[in-house]
Amino acid sequence: xxxxKPVLSVQNVSKSFGGVQANRDVSLDVLxxxxxxxxxxxxxxxxxLISMLAGEVTPNDGAIYLDGHDVTGLNAPQRAKxxxxxxxxxxxxxxxxxVLENATLACQALSGRxxxxxxxxxxxxxxxxxxxxxxxxKVGIAALADRPAAALSHGEKRHLELAMALVGEPRLLxxxxxxxxxxxxxxxxxxxxxxKIKGTTxxxxxxxxxxxxxxxxxxxxxLVLGTPVATxxxxxxxxxxxxxxxxxGKKPVTPC
Amino acid sequence: xxxLPDWAFTAAVAFCGFAFFAIAHATGNAIxxxxxxxxxxxxxxxxxxxxxxxxxxxxxxxxxxxxxxGGYAVGILxxxxxxxxxxxxxxxxxxxxxLAALIGPLVLRTGGVYFILLTLAFSQMLFFLFTxxxxxxxxxxxxxxxRSEFIRxxxxxxxxxxxxxxxxxxxxxxxxxxxxxxxxxxxxxxxxRQNEKRMQALGYQTFRYxxxxxxxxxxxxxxxxxxxxxxxGFVSPEYGSWQRSGELLVMVIxxxxxxxxxxxxxxxxxxxxxxxxxxxxEHWPLLLGVLLVLVAIYLPNGLRTVSVLFRRQSxxx
Ligand SMILES: Nc1ncnc2c1ncn2[C@@H]1O[C@H](COP(=O)(O)OP(=O)(O)OP(=O)(O)O)[C@@H](O)[C@H]1O
Ligand SMILES: [Mg+2]
Numbered sequence: 149x150x151x152x153k154p155v156l157s158v159q160n161v162s163k164s165f166g167g168v169q170a171n172r173d174v175s176l177d178v179l180x181x182x183x184x185x186x187x188x189x190x191x192x193x194x195x196x197l198i199s200m201l202a203g204e205v206t207p208n209d210g211a212i213y214l215d216g217h218d219v220t221g222l223n224a225p226q227r228a229k230x231x232x233x234x235x236x237x238x239x240x241x242x243x244x245x246x247v248l249e250n251a252t253l254a255c256q257a258l259s260g261r262x263x264x265x266x267x268x269x270x271x272x273x274x275x276x277x278x279x280x281x282x283x284x285x286k287v288g289i290a291a292l293a294d295r296p297a298a299a300l301s302h303g304e305k306r307h308l309e310l311a312m313a314l315v316g317e318p319r320l321l322x323x324x325x326x327x328x329x330x331x332x333x334x335x336x337x338x339x340x341x342x343x344k345i346k347g348t349t350x351x352x353x354x355x356x357x358x359x360x361x362x363x364x365x366x367x368x369x370x371l372v373l374g375t376p377v378a379t380x381x382x383x384x385x386x387x388x389x390x391x392x393x394x395x396x397g398k399k400p401v402t403p404c
Numbered sequence: 405x406x407x408l409p410d411w412a413f414t415a416a417v418a419f420c421g422f423a424f425f426a427i428a429h430a431t432g433n434a435i436x437x438x439x440x441x442x443x444x445x446x447x448x449x450x451x452x453x454x455x456x457x458x459x460x461x462x463x464x465x466x467x468x469x470x471x472x473x474g475g476y477a478v479g480i481l482x483x484x485x486x487x488x489x490x491x492x493x494x495x496x497x498x499x500x501x502x503l504a505a506l507i508g509p510l511v512l513r514t515g516g517v518y519f520i521l522l523t524l525a526f527s528q529m530l531f532f533l534f535t536x537x538x539x540x541x542x543x544x545x546x547x548x549x550x551r552s553e554f555i556r557x558x559x560x561x562x563x564x565x566x567x568x569x570x571x572x573x574x575x576x577x578x579x580x581x582x583x584x585x586x587x588x589x590x591x592x593x594x595x596x597r598q599n600e601k602r603m604q605a606l607g608y609q610t611f612r613y614x615x616x617x618x619x620x621x622x623x624x625x626x627x628x629x630x631x632x633x634x635x636x637g638f639v640s641p642e643y644g645s646w647q648r649s650g651e652l653l654v655m656v657i658x659x660x661x662x663x664x665x666x667x668x669x670x671x672x673x674x675x676x677x678x679x680x681x682x683x684x685x686e687h688w689p690l691l692l693g694v695l696l697v698l699v700a701i702y703l704p705n706g707l708r709t710v711s712v713l714f715r716r717q718s719x720x721x
Binding site for chain 2: 312
């Protein structure tokens with residue numbers, strides 16, 4: 149496994165907001181096709197880390213490599229073009245646009261110059277329409293294409309959000325609590341969705357729902373107070389004493 | 405309900421314009437055309453502002469500076485002996501666009517309230533710059549003489565001819581902006597207004613799109629300024645006063661932003677009302693204020709949605 153070159157490599161990244169140290173000396177990597185879960189209590193710095201990876205927040209220190217290239221100096225759109233795509237903890241779709249238009253925005257972002265066209269109606273672009281519908285179909289919401297995004301249920305919005313992040317076969321997906329606010333049924337549906345995608349693209353997955361996390365992740369990193377305290381496969385994390393102390397609040401049952 | 409084609413709105417404006425023209429003449433009120441030309445020009449300026457406010461979510465409080473820019477382009481060129489409208493009007497657009505390209509990178513660094521403040525600041529700077537230009541009339545303003553010259557048959561000092569030219573130009577510009585609203589670029593602007601951070605996460609360098617929108621809106625408003633100079637026969641720094649920028653914003657919001665149709669309706673309504681009320685009483689701004697409050701409360705989507713009121717009534721009865 150260690151022979152594979154990581155898709156993402158984070159090296160000694162730190163970030164503080166004024167007096168609050170959100171991340172301190174974080175290093176981790178995500179291998180090709182791997183689902184790497186990031187868990188940790190509220191305020192551990194998970195979202196801040198994702199925002200730094202996506203280029204929205206500039207780290208105070210450290211470096212971020214995508215496929216071996218230093219991307220630390222690139223801004224969010226530049227990283228998105230290179231294949232780092234994210235979803236947001238707080239549902240973040242374009243509420244006043246239709247579902248199809250949401251997907252279209254994701255699709256045409258990759259087509260470069262065409263987005264500066266001011267004369268030809270967007271509706272005339274069959275190819276774009278088809279690829280937008282295909283993106284929706286991937287997460288099973290193509291039937292909702294003409295609805296305003298605001299009219300979707302919470303779960304459907306989360307799916308739309310995922311569809312937009314998946315456009316263009318990203319190198320790395322950053323998913324910030326994709327199950328947040330979902331009911332049990334919706335969660336298991338989303339887990340299935342992600343399981344289908346798993347292997348095709350590398351994922352860094354933040355999640356509080358530990359059942360979902362353990363069923364999806366190949367590896368986990370536990371973040372506490374902005375610093376990784378453990379990284380490993382699900383079994384080793386389950387039995388890690390430090391993790392239990394910090395995160396689960398109790399010691400694992402040790403055989404005597 | 406099937407959506408109307410793009411050109412339907414433009415065609416409706418053209419039709420209403422000609423119908424108005426015919427009626428004004430038939431009833432011996434040819435003098436109306438002057439007011440109508442003015443309304444159309446302001447309507448175009450308001451529609452260009454709507455590209456910023458309603459589509460891209462950039463609330464500019466200095467949009468009238470491009471009226472000033474376009475107006476002075478015509479006034480100064482005429483003064484210096486360059487009278488061809490084929491040159492003056494494009495120059496008005498280019499100069500306005502260039503000004504926007506120049507200040508855009510500064511004002512677009514900020515968002516929200518600071519964007520409002522900075523656009524206001526730049527328009528005030530331009531205002532005071534022109535009050536100091538004594539060669540071009542300073543704060544007294546500048547006669548636009550002669551009017552822009554096109555072909556011999558088109559004499560813009562004739563109010564009727566001017567009205568027809570303004571109507572045609574406004575229709576063409578409206579059509580172009582309708583196309584823009586439905587284009588890939590238009591969708592990007594809507595995305596920027598609703599959630600700029602999301603747009604960046606999708607890979608859009610939102611700054612570039614907003615700058616381009618700023619330049620396009622400025623150029624169109626510059627064209628309106630060029631026409632306004634011909635309608636009034638006079639340009640002054642007042643063209644770019646903050647009150648005028650405010651009026652343009654009122655037209656956009658009153659009519660219904662993000663629709664292009666709305667701001668035109670807003671312009672027609674506001675200027676007609678101003679025209680009628682100011683003849684009745686000097687306290688007309690007070691009445692206007694009351695009306696704005698009523699619209700804000702009962703028609704949050706603008707005058708464009710006035711039919712909602714009747715629908716609501718018929719539901720009750
Ligand atoms: N923009 C900011 N300005 C100031 N402080 C911030 C900012 N963003 C995050 N923080 C702080 O950094 C710390 C880490 O926040 P972060 O959102 O990364 O945690 P998290 O692990 O995602 O938590 P949760 O599980 O609740 O989503 C918190 O103390 C938070 O208050
Ligand atoms: Mg978070």
